[in-house]
Amino acid sequence: MKRTRKIHNLDTLEKEIYRLQLEAKNTEEKLDRNFDHLRDNYSSMFMNSFFSSRRNKEEGRSSFFDSFFKNENFTAAINKVTDHIANRAAEGIENLVDKIFQKKK
Numbered sequence: 482m483k484r485t486r487k488i489h490n491l492d493t494l495e496k497e498i499y500r501l502q503l504e505a506k507n508t509e510e511k512l513d514r515n516f517d518h519l520r521d522n523y524s525s526m527f528m529n530s531f532f533s534s535r536r537n538k539e540e541g542r543s544s545f546f547d548s549f550f551k552n553e554n555f556t557a558a559i560n561k562v563t564d565h566i567a568n569r570a571a572e573g574i575e576n577l578v579d580k581i582f583q584k585k586k
Contacts, residue, residue, distance in 0.1 A: 488494045519526075550556070 486497055
């Protein structure tokens with residue numbers, strides 16, 4: 482991540498604003514690509530993860546990630562994030578349903 486440059490006048494301020502807007506656009510595009518990849522490959526990623534963990538248990542192996550995911554603090558943090566996302570999604574769905582039914586009345 483680049484550091485902001487010193488602003489001396491209006492011209493350098495405008496250049497810095499433009500640079501930051503380009504950086505934000507590039508970051509947004511990268512995030513969109515990553516989200517699309519996750520959405521397109523979620524099921525195969527889940528299946529590979531699930532069967533890999535089963536294979537490790539059957540063979541008696543454990544990996545770094547197994548011990549990492551068994552950590553109470555990590556599990557609590559994941560549960561908290563998941564609950565937050567589920568609550569936000571439910572609120573969004575409720576708002577959408579409210580908008581749909583208000584227009585029909």
